[in-house]
Amino acid sequence: MSNIFGHNFRIMTFGESHGPGLGVVVDGLPAGLKLSLADIQKDLDRRRPGRSIFSSPRQEPDQAEILSGLTRDSRTNGAPLAMLIRNQDQDRRPTDNDHKFRPGHADWVYYQKYGLKPQPGGGRSSGRETVARVAAGAVARAILSPLGIKAEAYTVAVGGIRAENIDPEFAELDPLRFADRHLAREAHQEVEAAMSEGDSVGSVVEVSLTGVPAGWGEPVFDKINASLGLAFFSIGAVRAVEFGEGLALAGLRGSAANDPLGPEGPLSNRHGGVMGGLSTGLPIIARLYIRPTPSISKEQRSVTVGGQPTTIESHGRHDPCLAPRLAPVAEAMALICLADFHLGPSSHYIAINQSVAD
């Protein structure tokens, strides 16, 4: 629980926004896996701040140091792989807001739970915490890629602008990761308009997982969509999660909602790649509905740590729309979740059963 995720591919993360650094230990790795620091850095760079006008100007190289788990020829050795990303650009100047709780943030509930005053930069509740997840996700990707399993996340809605023609390759280049080439400019304008008013914008990220064979997942509590649901809702700011044509299905009749079956499996993919909690072999499609960034420079009602009503304006370093930097985190959590099923005993079931069936 708590700061551990996964059963077989297990990660434990640590670190605070303004402390010495953030890190993750990955346990359960098979030995012999080729893994380079460059693989990890590539994913870290995709999440890194300061790379566009739509991203916090905090300058962090986000350079990982591998502390353990590799042989001298860069293969996993079966022992835990620990990675450390040191913080560089902590903004430690005192501000007027240091003794105020920020609406929409974890400050106030943390104070209820731990009795501690808000830490600078949000401490453990900062989005910066997710850098450790992305590092672990890169390791999961290195396990799954050779199996043909691929995770892609991209922005499909920004405020009122919804992507119509999904193009993940375009999204990879767009500063908002917006997936529709023709509507990208409108999406940018939506965010710029909010920024100019000191405001932020909500968004939707779609995650596409392809190449997952049929039968992954556990049928009852650890359904593959339930495990992915846990993974996605563990990312701050995600307020709804949908699989396949989930929301629409709730308004349809069975005859319109069912995917007919053919000899190779489902003939359509309204179910989003999951049936009865198990993968069907078709792409697993999930959509994450993301609230607007809570920190805005507009004035909001708040309270001080001492309990006095006040107002607050946040002029710090914030992303005006969370989707572009959250997408790599969503990919990472999905990959971690899939690697956990892959390395788990569930695959044994298939193997043992098939040898029995012969």
Next chain:
Amino acid sequence: MSNIFGHNFRIMTFGESHGPGLGVVVDGLPAGLKLSLADIQKDLDRRRPGRSIFSSPRQEPDQAEILSGLTRDSRTNGAPLAMLIRNQDQDRRPTDNDHKFRPGHADWVYYQKYGLKPQPGGGRSSGRETVARVAAGAVARAILSPLGIKAEAYTVAVGGIRAENIDPEFAELDPLRFADRHLAREAHQEVEAAMSEGDSVGSVVEVSLTGVPAGWGEPVFDKINASLGLAFFSIGAVRAVEFGEGLALAGLRGSAANDPLGPEGPLSNRHGGVMGGLSTGLPIIARLYIRPTPSISKEQRSVTVGGQPTTIESHGRHDPCLAPRLAPVAEAMALICLADFHLGPSSHYIAINQSVAD
């Protein structure tokens, strides 16, 4: 994993639709808790089939036998509480569909995973599996009720009919558990229309959790909404989960989405009772989007176990709309999840910290 749910209040369920029975073992119970069979039966009755025209006609008394865990004066003794619900009304007559996979069901993926032909009635993938969850949920309710924590689930949409004025008390009496007294008749007609055509209808269930103190949940991976997300997505047919005004928030600006803070906490509840993964003290509101029942008597394209294309019509005993019987299961899973946090070490954090703060 798999058939175990929870860390502190832990349940392990077992049983198949057409086997001897279904059951659950609840571990982690404090000793001394007053618990009667009647408490459990009350919840089981709310999920029981055969109670309205909108429910499968299968006749099951769903009478639980308590096998362990109680003292002679009906208190928990600190040992695991095991409950068994024997099946009575298994329909074991062979049908034309026995060698066909049912679209929308788990049959085909189970076959991919386990290499076994579909079991009659769906075996472990049957909705009947959830009777064990409801029994365990009743135990969780007995733990949480004295703390003022209450879970209610009710139908807020059936096909195109959406409840406008939520009235949980009315829902408790309605055969669809539809929460709007004035629109209930329309909702009934929506289902009847589908039934008359051999079809089924999608739906939405809302879960309201009141009385949860601020600060429950774990901040990173085991956020309270993430844990509830796992719990809700583990219920078959749930295709999307939303907290608070989740879907709408994704289309708003920050200034419209944030809940302002007052001395007692958030002044509004757009966030649905969860902030930074921790409870805020306001009602936790979740919405579960449920696909239509996959078994319909309309003809659908399918395949035989041998891989030959065929068509299938399901004339068995099915609920035309899953919401009314799924709602008690959603309550149960939410209660189990909350009891797990309540009995967990997280409450210690508060206690130890407060003594330190003095």
Next chain:
Amino acid sequence: MSNIFGHNFRIMTFGESHGPGLGVVVDGLPAGLKLSLADIQKDLDRRRPGRSIFSSPRQEPDQAEILSGLTRDSRTNGAPLAMLIRNQDQDRRPTDNDHKFRPGHADWVYYQKYGLKPQPGGGRSSGRETVARVAAGAVARAILSPLGIKAEAYTVAVGGIRAENIDPEFAELDPLRFADRHLAREAHQEVEAAMSEGDSVGSVVEVSLTGVPAGWGEPVFDKINASLGLAFFSIGAVRAVEFGEGLALAGLRGSAANDPLGPEGPLSNRHGGVMGGLSTGLPIIARLYIRPTPSISKEQRSVTVGGQPTTIESHGRHDPCLAPRLAPVAEAMALICLADFHLGPSSHYIAINQSVAD
């Protein structure tokens, strides 16, 4: 935790000595495994009371009912296997000792922990709890036997009589499971002498696990001997556990203690089949040191539940020496532990690495 054992082959046990019955749910089973009730009954019979003068006269058929997890042709279906053994011969007559704590028993500490008066027959702390472990162990045996893995436990010491020539086949027939044909009569006399004085006798059980391939176990915390240590110490009355020539090694020099290595592995087995926490391929040999049965008819100093000093004589139904009925429990726990490693991700490590090495 608590009433759950294992990570991959997971069991959850329940039940009390004088309640409706005892049971176990086994989760994590591969599908397709042939398993008959007779396999399970055979192991249950080996632990059953009332079969010799050295065993409690309680008459329990210990007949297991399988509640779930099997197909109609007696193969596992990938779902949890639940087994229930109903109690038959509970002795519920009130005795003079009902309000006294029994020295050497769990009564007094249970009362400290749970605030409950001792339950008749010891409730959950009764040795009868182990019947569920033996049922689960039989399932583990069915998984491991086809791999050539075998567990045998037998008595190697009773009071002052120590076996010299170990013969497990003879032990299987001896009422004390004493492993030395030539000293068995002396061992019987040792127990009879104690019985005639209303006393009991300590003992040592040896567990031999053969056929375990090299490399099982996890190198750091879940060493195979550590996991077996947990398993063995979880059996009441076990007060010391030794692997290989463990006790003697502590008094030797390295040159006398090391097992030299040959091309096929260690050339001798002083290490008892475990090196660096991993199996070496040689037999894993453990010895369990067992205290005498605490219930004796001799007078002992005790206290009442009310805290008054008193004396106590236990004239109930007890085994005068625990070894013969504890040995099948030790086998069961060892098999459960090995099945847990077998079904776990650790075997993946080997597989993946080897494919990489090609």
Next chain:
Amino acid sequence: MSNIFGHNFRIMTFGESHGPGLGVVVDGLPAGLKLSLADIQKDLDRRRPGRSIFSSPRQEPDQAEILSGLTRDSRTNGAPLAMLIRNQDQDRRPTDNDHKFRPGHADWVYYQKYGLKPQPGGGRSSGRETVARVAAGAVARAILSPLGIKAEAYTVAVGGIRAENIDPEFAELDPLRFADRHLAREAHQEVEAAMSEGDSVGSVVEVSLTGVPAGWGEPVFDKINASLGLAFFSIGAVRAVEFGEGLALAGLRGSAANDPLGPEGPLSNRHGGVMGGLSTGLPIIARLYIRPTPSISKEQRSVTVGGQPTTIESHGRHDPCLAPRLAPVAEAMALICLADFHLGPSSHYIAINQSVAD
């Protein structure tokens, strides 16, 4: 599993003997706990090599860096506490033994499991791995000390020399941690004699845990002695574990082995502080039987990585007797285990039950 230990006070360790460093992440800490680097350093120093003639001459400052989990005023903040100890004095010179497996070491079984050649210094199987455990143990000590719970480990036998009058304070000063002031010189001579012949010596460490209240532990699988058994056997070189007068009890009659009960609990402590798997309130006494150091400079039979018979002499940096440096590790594992029970839900049982009993 694997590199994670504990359920509530959870640690995850990482690092190799000759890699960048070793570390541990501690999760599950209550917020508000005062904790200084000096507390941790004190325990690390007790395990540090190079401090006597009886210890490896490797020079490691073993200075911990705290990477996360503390507030600016050195209190825990409820987030994971990560600690890193960088390696300094790796001996990386190639030796004649680099392609030979060392008898008694984990090299050969690691090779069977992972397919990797032995890493210099033993990699993850090196005793150096335990530095991370000691760091975590210091945190556990900081939690338990204010409750009056104390762990002490000391050497009670070296080769043939057994301590008679136990004096833990003397042991703390003795280079062998030998607990008998009058026999310490003999113990030293025993080790010196072995050293002069290029040999090593076995030993016994006793662990004394005082101040643990009655009722800690879980009655069935997670008995307090079973959990401690797991903890102790997870330390390399421990080949037998005994609680109380464990070995001797196996040879006694019940009337001589039972501890009589008085109003405050057991009147004697033959049971070593554990009854029915729960603490009795009396000191928990365990004895760890430790094999001699396997690395000796005497010639031994071995094989090369290529499978050729050879001989090996280890002239590296080794402790001639493991007890003095293993004792702090045994304390650490015991403290981690106790902190895990303390922070776990088990203490809730008592609390809830007692309020019910009123």
